[in-house]
Amino acid sequence: MEQLYAERLKRYVTAMRNEKPDKVPIRPFVAEFTAKYAGYTCQDVTHDYEKAFDAVCKCAADFDWDAVVGNMVYVWTGLTQAIGLKYYAVPGIDIPVDTGFQYLEPSEEEAFMRVDEYDALIEDPTGYLFNVWLPRVSDDVSAMDETTSYRNNLSFLKGGMAMLSYFNAFGPQGERLRTESGTVSAIAGILKAPLDILADKLRGYIGLCNDLLERRDKVIAACESLMPHLLHVALSGADPDKNVPITIWMHRGCVPFISEIDFREIYWATLKPIIEEIWARGHQVLFYAEGDWNHHLKSFAELPDQSIIYHIDQADPFEVHRMLGDKFCLSGGLPNVLLSFGTPDEVRDYCKKLIDGIGRDGGYIMDSSAIVQNDGKVENIRAMTDFTREYGVY
Amino acid sequence: MSERQTQDGTFKETKVKPGICIPWDEKLKELPEISGDRDIFQKVWEDNEALAYMYIWQCLLSF
Numbered sequence: 001m002e003q004l005y006a007e008r009l010k011r012y013v014t015a016m017r018n019e020k021p022d023k024v025p026i027r028p029f030v031a032e033f034t035a036k037y038a039g040y041t042c043q044d045v046t047h048d049y050e051k052a053f054d055a056v057c058k059c060a061a062d063f064d065w066d067a068v069v070g071n072m073v074y075v076w077t078g079l080t081q082a083i084g085l086k087y088y089a090v091p092g093i094d095i096p097v098d099t100g101f102q103y104l105e106p107s108e109e110e111a112f113m114r115v116d117e118y119d120a121l122i123e124d125p126t127g128y129l130f131n132v133w134l135p136r137v138s139d140d141v142s143a144m145d146e147t148t149s150y151r152n153n154l155s156f157l158k159g160g161m162a163m164l165s166y167f168n169a170f171g172p173q174g175e176r177l178r179t180e181s182g183t184v185s186a187i188a189g190i191l192k193a194p195l196d197i198l199a200d201k202l203r204g205y206i207g208l209c210n211d212l213l214e215r216r217d218k219v220i221a222a223c224e225s226l227m228p229h230l231l232h233v234a235l236s237g238a239d240p241d242k243n244v245p246i247t248i249w250m251h252r253g254c255v256p257f258i259s260e261i262d263f264r265e266i267y268w269a270t271l272k273p274i275i276e277e278i279w280a281r282g283h284q285v286l287f288y289a290e291g292d293w294n295h296h297l298k299s300f301a302e303l304p305d306q307s308i309i310y311h312i313d314q315a316d317p318f319e320v321h322r323m324l325g326d327k328f329c330l331s332g333g334l335p336n337v338l339l340s341f342g343t344p345d346e347v348r349d350y351c352k353k354l355i356d357g358i359g360r361d362g363g364y365i366m367d368s369s370a371i372v373q374n375d376g377k378v379e380n381i382r383a384m385t386d387f388t389r390e391y392g393v394y
Numbered sequence: 395m396s397e398r399q400t401q402d403g404t405f406k407e408t409k410v411k412p413g414i415c416i417p418w419d420e421k422l423k424e425l426p427e428i429s430g431d432r433d434i435f436q437k438v439w440e441d442n443e444a445l446a447y448m449y450i451w452q453c454l455l456s457f
Contacts, residue, residue, distance in 0.1 A: 080457055124409045129450045137453075160449055167452075190455050201454055228405045232412030233451045236444075273404035 004182030008066040012184055012365070013243050016284060016309050018329045020362025024355055024392030026065045026385055027186050027331065027365050029288075031072040032100045032374040033381065034059045041098045042374060043091035049076045049166060053173045060183040063385045067186035067244070070173040072371055075101055076166055083159035084140030084151070087112075087201075100373050105204050112136045113202035115211070118218040121202070122225045133202070187286060189237035189246035191230060191278075193271040194223035195258070196251045205252055212262055223270040231274045238283045245284040245309055248275075255295040268299050279307035286331075289313055290370060297323040313369045321358035330358055331365035334384060339368055340375040344383035351387045362394065414443045415450075 007022075014021035035045040038055035045052035052071045060068050077090045089095045089102035106112065112133055113121065121128045135143040140155040142148050174185040192200070198219065199208040211219050234246045252258070253267040275285050285308045287300070292314040300310065301324055309329045312320050317333035324330065333354050338347055351366065358364050366388045372381065410417055418436045428435060 075457055083453065083457070085453070085457065126410060126415055126447060126450060129454060130415065134450065134453065159453075160445070163449060163452060164445070190452075192455055197454065224406045225408070228408050229412045229451060230455075231405070233448075233455060236413070236448070277405075 001179060001182045005178050005184065008182060009184050009243065012066045012186075015363060015365050016245065016329045017306050018327070018363035020394050022394060024359050024388055024394075025067065025365045026063075026367075026388050027067040028063075028065060028367050028381065028384070029069060029072050029186075029371045030056075030059060030376070030381070031074075031371040033372040033376040034072070036374040036376075037062075037378055037381075041091070042100050043097045045071075045073050046075065046091050046101050047077045049078070049169065052076075053169070053176070056173075057176055057180055060177055060181040063381065064389050065183060065385065067184035068177065069186050070170050070177065073100075076162075077101060079159065079162045079166055082155070082162045084138035084155050086139050087137060098374065105200075108204060108206045108210075111202070111204045111207045113198075113207075115203075115207065115215075118211075118215065118222055122218070122221045125225055125229055137201075184244070186244060187247045188239040188244050189234050189283075191234040191246050191248040191274065191285060193248065193250065193253050193267055194226040194230060195219075195253050195262075195267045195270065196249075197226060197230070198222060199252055205257070209258070212258065212266075216266075220266055220270075223266055227270055227274060231277055234274070234278060234285075235281065235283070238278075242282045245286040246278060247286040247288055250287060250289045250291075250293065252291075254289075254291060254293045260295070263296060264299065268296070272299075272302065275303055275307060279304055284309060287311055289315070294319055300324060301327060303327075309365070311367070317354060318357050325358060325361075325363065329363040329365065332367040332369050333358065334366070334368045336368050336370050336372065336376070339372060339377060339380045339384070342380060344379050347380045347383040348387040351384055352391060355388065355392050359392065366392065413447050414440060415446050416443065 011021040011023060012025045012027065015025045032042050032045065034055035035042055038058040040051050040055055045055055049071060052073050056068055056071060075088065077088060080088050087104045089104055091097050091099055091101060095102060117132065120132065131144050135141045138155060140151040142152040177183040177185060199205045203211060238246050253263065255263060258267065278285055287308050288311045290313050294315045297320060305327045309331055310320065310324050311331045312333040321330060334350055338350055366384065418439050421439060
């Protein structure tokens with residue numbers, strides 16, 4: 001098993017350095033699909049991370065994958081419930097048992113960060129998050145001007161201990177994947193772009209769009225104030241061996257969600273230095289470019305060779321390869337709709353197109369376009385895996 | 395107290411350095427004169443600060 005692990009790690013890392021391994025690595029970001037395959041519901045794997053870990057291990061043992069995420073469902077609603085977070089729709093409480101958890105963005109009026117709070121965020125982001133943001137996003141945490149409560153105190157105790165318990169469980173999960181199936185843990189560490197965080201968890205997308213017009217300087221200053229913290233968090237979770245990448249989950253920082261000027265002057269201006277600093281310290285970043293970021297490929301090409309792995313979601317894989325293939329490893333590009341509604345033959349045909357078109361010289365990792373939820377068909381995941389293993393030999 | 399800047403100065407100084415919520419210098423003012431190993435108090439204080447820091451930033455980024 002250890003030899004298999006070493007072969008897979010070498011294959012995966014070689015491809016990520018945009019070089020040619022022995023075979024095309026397979027690294028599917030399978031989320032609720034693992035529940036479906038292992039006989040669990042979405043509720044099971046979302047609310048009990050041990051079941052989520054079991055489901056991943058079962059898939060890793062049954063499919064010939066080089067790398068997977070220890071738990072791609074990731075948001076453990078046991079933890080979010082312990083803290084009292086109110087922005088999740090939880091399977092079995094807010095949504096059906098076999099629907100994946102949902103993120104609920106509040107209305108503009110109910111945004112977690114008010115429009116007149118930019119200066120407080122800019123002055124001390126950590127203090128702002130604890131003192132203002134957390135009481136707003138939690139049903140249990142008391143605001144600074146409120147009397148404290150039993151629920152408030154328990155939120156910090158249970159939340160802190162639950163988070164530590166969860167994070168500490170990823171080490172054994174990685175070891176389990178390694179020893180049971182010879183599978184590599186695909187990623188380590190999290191990054192989000194400053195502007196994405198402002199939209200996702202603070203001002204909301206509509207609030208942020210208004211702010212970009214009405215108080216642009218404050219938005220820029222807020223993004224700049226978040227930069228050192230986002231860098232620190234990314235590095236603190238990174239792989240000490242510098243094999244697997246930190247992942248940035250890219251949301252609504254592209255055209256047409258924001259303008260080209262806002263992308264260049266704010267989104268990219270405050271993200272690019274973080275990526276460069278991470279690379280200077282020897283870590284790659286996996287650009288999980290959710291949606292279609294083709295409009296910005298020229299900007300991404302400014303980054304140092306090999307510094308990122310570019311994941312293709314809705315974009316044209318062949319255009320991405322033409323623009324970035326010489327510089328960076330690419331991953332993904334296999335449409336989720338095909339995995340959900342297509343036939344195994346159609347999946348094999350598309351995998352062939354990807355391997356021939358963007359993987360012929362190495363520097364490509366087979367994966368779906370977006371995370372695979374429980375609508376992915378088992379036979380199609382099997383077709384993707386077996387075809388790539390057989391055909392994707394250099 | 396500030397985060398170090400990169401060579402081209404792209405990272406702004408922060409009021410409290412990343413990884414910390416309440417700086418050791420601030421805590422130190424509350425304490426009587428420390429005898430023995432002063433550094434051990436700062437190290438352990440900052441190690442625990444890092445846990446609180448991780449908590450809130452992971453809430454923001456991951457959960």
